[in-house]
Amino acid sequence: MAQMTMIQAITDALRVELKNNEDVLVFGEDVGQNGGVFRATEGLQKEFGEERVFDTPLAESGIGGLAVGLGVTGFRPVMEIQFFGFVFEVFDAIAAQMARMRYRSGGVYSSPVTIRSPFGGGVKTPELHADSLEGLMAQTPGVKVVIPSTPYDAKGLLISAIRDNDPVVYLEHMKLYRSFRGEVPEGEYTIPLGKADIKREGKDISIITYGAMVHSSLKAAEELAKEGIEAEVIDLMTISPLDMETIIASVEKTNRAIVVQEAQKQAGIAANVVAEINDRAILSLEAPVLRVTSPDTVYPFASAEDVWLPSYKDIVEKAKQVIEF
Amino acid sequence: MEKTKELQKIESQFETFQILNEDGEVVNKKAMPKLSDEQLKELMKRMVYTRIWDQRAISLNRQGRLGFYAPVAGQEASMIGTQFALEKQDWILPGYRDIPQIVFHGVPLEQAFLWSRGHLAGGQMPEGVNVMMPQIIIGAQITQTAGVAMGLKRKNKDAVAITYTGDGGASQGDFYEGMNFAGAYNVPAIFVVQNNRFAISVPVEKQSAAKTIAQKAVAAGIHGVQVDGMDILAVLAMTEEARKRALEGNGPTLIETLTYRYGPHTMAGDDPTRYRTSDLDDEWEKKDPLVRFRKFLEGKNLWSEEEENEVVEQAKEDIKEAIKKADAAPKQKVTDLIDLMFEDQPHNLVEQMEDYKAKESK
Ligand SMILES: Cc1ncc(C[n+]2csc(CCOP(=O)(O)OP(=O)(O)O)c2C)c(N)n1
Numbered sequence: 161m162a163q164m165t166m167i168q169a170i171t172d173a174l175r176v177e178l179k180n181n182e183d184v185l186v187f188g189e190d191v192g193q194n195g196g197v198f199r200a201t202e203g204l205q206k207e208f209g210e211e212r213v214f215d216t217p218l219a220e221s222g223i224g225g226l227a228v229g230l231g232v233t234g235f236r237p238v239m240e241i242q243f244f245g246f247v248f249e250v251f252d253a254i255a256a257q258m259a260r261m262r263y264r265s266g267g268v269y270s271s272p273v274t275i276r277s278p279f280g281g282g283v284k285t286p287e288l289h290a291d292s293l294e295g296l297m298a299q300t301p302g303v304k305v306v307i308p309s310t311p312y313d314a315k316g317l318l319i320s321a322i323r324d325n326d327p328v329v330y331l332e333h334m335k336l337y338r339s340f341r342g343e344v345p346e347g348e349y350t351i352p353l354g355k356a357d358i359k360r361e362g363k364d365i366s367i368i369t370y371g372a373m374v375h376s377s378l379k380a381a382e383e384l385a386k387e388g389i390e391a392e393v394i395d396l397m398t399i400s401p402l403d404m405e406t407i408i409a410s411v412e413k414t415n416r417a418i419v420v421q422e423a424q425k426q427a428g429i430a431a432n433v434v435a436e437i438n439d440r441a442i443l444s445l446e447a448p449v450l451r452v453t454s455p456d457t458v459y460p461f462a463s464a465e466d467v468w469l470p471s472y473k474d475i476v477e478k479a480k481q482v483i484e485f
Numbered sequence: 486m487e488k489t490k491e492l493q494k495i496e497s498q499f500e501t502f503q504i505l506n507e508d509g510e511v512v513n514k515k516a517m518p519k520l521s522d523e524q525l526k527e528l529m530k531r532m533v534y535t536r537i538w539d540q541r542a543i544s545l546n547r548q549g550r551l552g553f554y555a556p557v558a559g560q561e562a563s564m565i566g567t568q569f570a571l572e573k574q575d576w577i578l579p580g581y582r583d584i585p586q587i588v589f590h591g592v593p594l595e596q597a598f599l600w601s602r603g604h605l606a607g608g609q610m611p612e613g614v615n616v617m618m619p620q621i622i623i624g625a626q627i628t629q630t631a632g633v634a635m636g637l638k639r640k641n642k643d644a645v646a647i648t649y650t651g652d653g654g655a656s657q658g659d660f661y662e663g664m665n666f667a668g669a670y671n672v673p674a675i676f677v678v679q680n681n682r683f684a685i686s687v688p689v690e691k692q693s694a695a696k697t698i699a700q701k702a703v704a705a706g707i708h709g710v711q712v713d714g715m716d717i718l719a720v721l722a723m724t725e726e727a728r729k730r731a732l733e734g735n736g737p738t739l740i741e742t743l744t745y746r747y748g749p750h751t752m753a754g755d756d757p758t759r760y761r762t763s764d765l766d767d768e769w770e771k772k773d774p775l776v777r778f779r780k781f782l783e784g785k786n787l788w789s790e791e792e793e794n795e796v797v798e799q800a801k802e803d804i805k806e807a808i809k810k811a812d813a814a815p816k817q818k819v820t821d822l823i824d825l826m827f828e829d830q831p832h833n834l835v836e837q838m839e840d841y842k843a844k845e846s847k
Contacts, residue, residue, distance in 0.1 A: 189684070190686045192687075193759065194685065217653075217687075217692045218653035218656045218657060221658055222656070246622065285553075286553040286603070289621070455819060455834070455837040456826075456834055456837060457822045457834070458826070460817070460819070460822050461603035468819050
């Protein structure tokens with residue numbers, strides 16, 4: 161098996177699907193000859209030609225509209241938004257158009273679109289690039305939202321996203337692109353959308369998280385283990401829809417949980433997870449379910465992001481608070 | 486695509502306006518802006534200053550001492566020429582690359598550096614400096630320009646609003662919307678597109694089927710002109726004309742300047758050799774705005790090596806000073822950020838303020 165970074169795994173998934181289905185088209189700003197600003201589409205235009213992998217004019221709403229139109233004419237668009245901080249420019253195409261295509265056409269049309277985009281903080285981008293806007297997407301009925309945390313997951317989930325017949329927002333945490341390598345099988349394999357993955361087993365507390373925070377949570381779990389606390393770390397992988405089965409089974413086992421997200425606290429994924437646990441497993445709980453998040457401010461300028469983002473220490477502290485409740 | 490005769494006729498009207506050719510010779514005497522010798526020299530000083538600043542900024546970035554930086558070498562005439570036509574009361578709505586214009590409009594150099602570093606002081610415009618924060622979301626500044634121009638007109642300010650974007654930015658819907666609004670309300674706005682031929686890696690030919698960007702003004706019903714963006718006199722003359730037109734109530738103007746960025750798109754890993762040939766680089770460096778204008782001034786006995794060296798030294802000195810001041814800026818805290826969310830903070834932020842105060846005092 162090859163050792164790959166997450167970005168290589170993403171390129172590999174795109175290559176597999178471009179090869180597999182000639183209706184798959186990859187497009188966006190700078191994705192062609194330049195291979196994308198993060199090089200996620202490196203070499204793909206050369207391999208599959210300009211008809212399949214192409215640059216667009218600089219206009220996100222145009223890119224979204226193009227995807228909608230190609231979708232109803234039998235293509236399987238994989239569009240890139242160069243940074244997810246620019247999603248507001250294409251929000252109508254995603255939330256009002258793609259998400260409602262199936263319903264508005266009474267099932268005649270659909271939007272089999274994959275929206276790939278780098279997101280998340282900690283890499284010192286200029287302002288308005290890094291952000292955690294996945295909550296906005298998860299609050300949009302009609303789109304699925306997928307966030308991988310390892311190279312292996314990235315490839316399998318992206319292939320599933322492309323094959324899905326509904327719009328899927330697939331968010332790639334910038335900090336994870338090249339920070340480590342992992343084993344990635346060659347050729348095709350899929351990981352089902354809507355399924356979480358237990359990244360570490362434990363009996364004392366469930367840490368439910370996704371994206372870059374999976375790694376902070378694993379680190380926190382190691383710290384906790386030193387004090388004899390065995391944390392179970394659940395990587396949601398798909399944040400909409402949530403895999404309640406996995407979450408509830410874990411909470412019923414550990415009776416304690418915290419939810420960790422890089423995004424701000426208000427109206428987020430973590431809040432949703434807490435609400436679902438309350439609905440389904442409140443009698444299994446020994447303590448309230450607490451959240452580790454960023455504060456309710458806009459995403460900070462680069463020189464403040466390190467102090468703003470949650471750290472593994474915050475996770476350790478919150479986990480202990482729940483344990484000691 | 487074979488374009489119709491009618492379309493070709495429209496497109497052919499947008500010829501490139503020029504005053505100084507590549508050899509520094511005046512080819513359009515009639516259009517020469519009226520400038521004193523001192524003003525002519527000032528233009529040169531600013532271009533030399535900006536070129537040195539660009540070089541220093543690039544090396545500071547490489548040493549990890551600057552943060553975000555979008556190089557400007559090659560675009561000095563477009564930047565300095567358009568700003569020079571403005572008055573202090575005019576407003577600038579810049580893009581991320583348009584830092585020279587705002588500094589010459591009154592933003593202190595150290596503030597520009599703080600903006601680069603992602604420090605909130607970078608956006609705190611001094612009293613009386615009518616400049617918006619450099620825009621990152623390409624196109625947002627363009628629609629806002631219609632609003633600023635409307636505001637200036639309604640308050641009888643005798644001022645214009647000028648905004649900048651690139652050839653890529655001209656593909657955004659916001660670009661058309663901004664021009665269309667400004668035209669519909671007949672407000673004093675100037676839209677500058679610095680066409681440096683590439684939007685990161687995408688060549689301008691792939692942005693649009695339009696032969697020029699200037700012609701996009703026609704659809705908005707406003708005046709449009711294409712200028713040699715390496716010729717500071719041509720850029721200045723057209724901006725002065727646009728300003729006058731706007732203030733006389735004769736509508737906004739779109740100015741397309743033909744230019745080139747010699748360096749990478751930004752200092753964050755862009756590699757121009759992936760998308761540009763060195764032949765094209767050479768072709769454009771022959772049009773260099775500084776070389777051309779230096780020749781012109783030397784022909785008038787207005788410029789010498791000593792004067793040039795003086796500017797170079799001054800620029801280096803100023804940058805050193807500015808970096809020192811920027812280094813002295815206070816570290817960014819989450820509590821600063823919480824404090825700036827609203828005029829009065831809601832309860833969730835009041836609570837979080839307490840948490841972060843405790844954390845920060847540890
Ligand atoms: C809305 C939006 N989309 C994409 C980007 C990413 N981006 C930054 S600069 C750039 C290219 C801009 O090219 P152009 O408008 O020609 O201006 P130049 O950088 O050449 O001055 C892109 C795509 C952005 N900042 N904002």
